[in-house]
Amino acid sequence: MADVRLHYKKPILHGDITVPGDKSVSHRSIMFGSIAEGRTTVSGFLLGDDCLSTIDCFRKLGVEIELNDTNVVIDSQGMKNWKEPIDILYTGNSGTTTRLMLGLLAGSSIHAILNGDASIGKRPMKRVITPLRKMGAHITGRMDGQYTPLAIKGSPLHAIEYTMPVASAQVKSAILLATLQAEGTTVIHEKSVSRDHTERMLRQFGAEITVENGTVSYKGGQTLHATHVDVPGDISSAAFFLVAGAMAENSEITLHNVGFNPTRTGIIDVLAAMGADMRIIVADEEAAEPTATITVRTSDLAAITIDGELIPRLIDEIPIIALLATKAKGTTVIRDAAELKVKETDRITAVVNELKKLGADIEATDDGMIIHGGSELHGASLQTYGDHRIGMMGAIAALLIDDAVELDDIECIAVSYPTFFEDIQKIIK
Structure with missing residues (x-):
C-alpha cells in the first residue's frame, strides 16, 4: 500500500462539522433491533467498516436488514427465529462485534464460528469467555478460547454475580446480552464505571435494569420491543477535531450533534482541565443518548495528570490526547491505561514511537506515557499499525506543522470515520 503524503502548511482551521454516528451505539442498534420482535428503525448509523461487519453477521443469522445511507430498517422475528449460519461470522476489525456476539449467541440454539482479521486474532477474548462459561456457555477456540477463531454452541444459561477485573464495556455488555436468555438475575460489580450504552439501550427497548453505585442488576428472560434509535455523533471521532481546534493557531471549530453520554466525556474533562477555550450547549x-454542540478555539494549554476513574471514560481518545499534550506547558502524565496495550495495536508503544518521529518529547511507561510539552513538531513518515486512531492522530498532526507528514495506511481510518478527510477539508481556510 502506497504512503499518503499530507502537506497542509499549518492552515487556519475554521468551520462547522457534524461527525458521523457513534460506533458503539451503531453496533448496538443493529444487535438490539435483531433481538427485538418487529421493525426497528435507526437514523444516523455509522457507515464504518466495523459497523458494517455487525450488519453482515446478523444478515447471516437470517435477520432482514435494509441499509439506506445512514438509515437502517431491521425486521426481526426475535432471537428464537435466528438461523444457524452457513458461513463463518466474520467480524473484521471489530472487537465490539466479536465480543458482544459471543454473549448473544451463548444462550441461543445456534452453533457458529466467529473470526476476524489479523488484529482481532491478537486481541484477548478470555476476559469475555471466562464469565460466559460461568453462566454455562460452551465456547472453544485457539489457546482455550484466548484468541479467535472461536466456536460457540448455544446452551442453557444461568445468571451470575461477577466482579469485573478490568473496566470493559465490551465484557460487561457480553454478560448483559447473555443474561437475556439466562435464568435468574445477573449482578455485575464495576470498580470503575465503563461506558453504559448497553444499559441505556436495554431501557430504550423496554427492559428493566438497575444501575447503582457501580453495580448493575438485570433479570434474565425479559422481552425487548422494537423501537427507533437515533444515533448521536461519535465523541471519539469529535475528539480529533476538538484537539485540532485547541492546538491550531487562530482557529475555531464547531461540532454538532456530538454524543454527550457522561461515561464518554472524559475528553471534555481533559480539555477543560488543560484550559481549552470551549463553549458547550447540551441538548436534551x-x-x-444526550447530545451537545461544542465550539473550541485556539487555547493556551497547561499539562495535567490523567489517571484513575477518568481513564475508562477516554480510553479511545488517549492517542489524540497525547498529541494535545505536546502543546501544553509542563509535563502531562497518563497512567492506569494498560488497557491500551490490547487495543487494535499496542497503543502505548505506537503513540510514543510515532510522536517521537514528529519531534515530541515523550516516553512510555508500563501503564501509560509521560509527555513533556513545548516541543516543536516537524514532518515525518509515520506508521499507522493498521489502527484508525493512530492514523487519525497522524493526520491531525499534519494540520499543525509546516512540513509534510506521510502515513503508510489511511484505509484503516474507514473503520470508524469514513469521511474523515472530507471533514478536514471543510475546516481548512
Whole structure:
C-alpha cells in the first residue's frame, strides 16, 4: 500500500462539522433491533467498516436488514427465529462485534464460528469467555478460547454475580446480552464505571435494569420491543477535531450533534482541565443518548495528570490526547491505561514511537506515557499499525506543522470515520 503524503502548511482551521454516528451505539442498534420482535428503525448509523461487519453477521443469522445511507430498517422475528449460519461470522476489525456476539449467541440454539482479521486474532477474548462459561456457555477456540477463531454452541444459561477485573464495556455488555436468555438475575460489580450504552439501550427497548453505585442488576428472560434509535455523533471521532481546534493557531471549530453520554466525556474533562477555550450547549439531557454542540478555539494549554476513574471514560481518545499534550506547558502524565496495550495495536508503544518521529518529547511507561510539552513538531513518515486512531492522530498532526507528514495506511481510518478527510477539508481556510 502506497504512503499518503499530507502537506497542509499549518492552515487556519475554521468551520462547522457534524461527525458521523457513534460506533458503539451503531453496533448496538443493529444487535438490539435483531433481538427485538418487529421493525426497528435507526437514523444516523455509522457507515464504518466495523459497523458494517455487525450488519453482515446478523444478515447471516437470517435477520432482514435494509441499509439506506445512514438509515437502517431491521425486521426481526426475535432471537428464537435466528438461523444457524452457513458461513463463518466474520467480524473484521471489530472487537465490539466479536465480543458482544459471543454473549448473544451463548444462550441461543445456534452453533457458529466467529473470526476476524489479523488484529482481532491478537486481541484477548478470555476476559469475555471466562464469565460466559460461568453462566454455562460452551465456547472453544485457539489457546482455550484466548484468541479467535472461536466456536460457540448455544446452551442453557444461568445468571451470575461477577466482579469485573478490568473496566470493559465490551465484557460487561457480553454478560448483559447473555443474561437475556439466562435464568435468574445477573449482578455485575464495576470498580470503575465503563461506558453504559448497553444499559441505556436495554431501557430504550423496554427492559428493566438497575444501575447503582457501580453495580448493575438485570433479570434474565425479559422481552425487548422494537423501537427507533437515533444515533448521536461519535465523541471519539469529535475528539480529533476538538484537539485540532485547541492546538491550531487562530482557529475555531464547531461540532454538532456530538454524543454527550457522561461515561464518554472524559475528553471534555481533559480539555477543560488543560484550559481549552470551549463553549458547550447540551441538548436534551434526558434523551436515551444526550447530545451537545461544542465550539473550541485556539487555547493556551497547561499539562495535567490523567489517571484513575477518568481513564475508562477516554480510553479511545488517549492517542489524540497525547498529541494535545505536546502543546501544553509542563509535563502531562497518563497512567492506569494498560488497557491500551490490547487495543487494535499496542497503543502505548505506537503513540510514543510515532510522536517521537514528529519531534515530541515523550516516553512510555508500563501503564501509560509521560509527555513533556513545548516541543516543536516537524514532518515525518509515520506508521499507522493498521489502527484508525493512530492514523487519525497522524493526520491531525499534519494540520499543525509546516512540513509534510506521510502515513503508510489511511484505509484503516474507514473503520470508524469514513469521511474523515472530507471533514478536514471543510475546516481548512
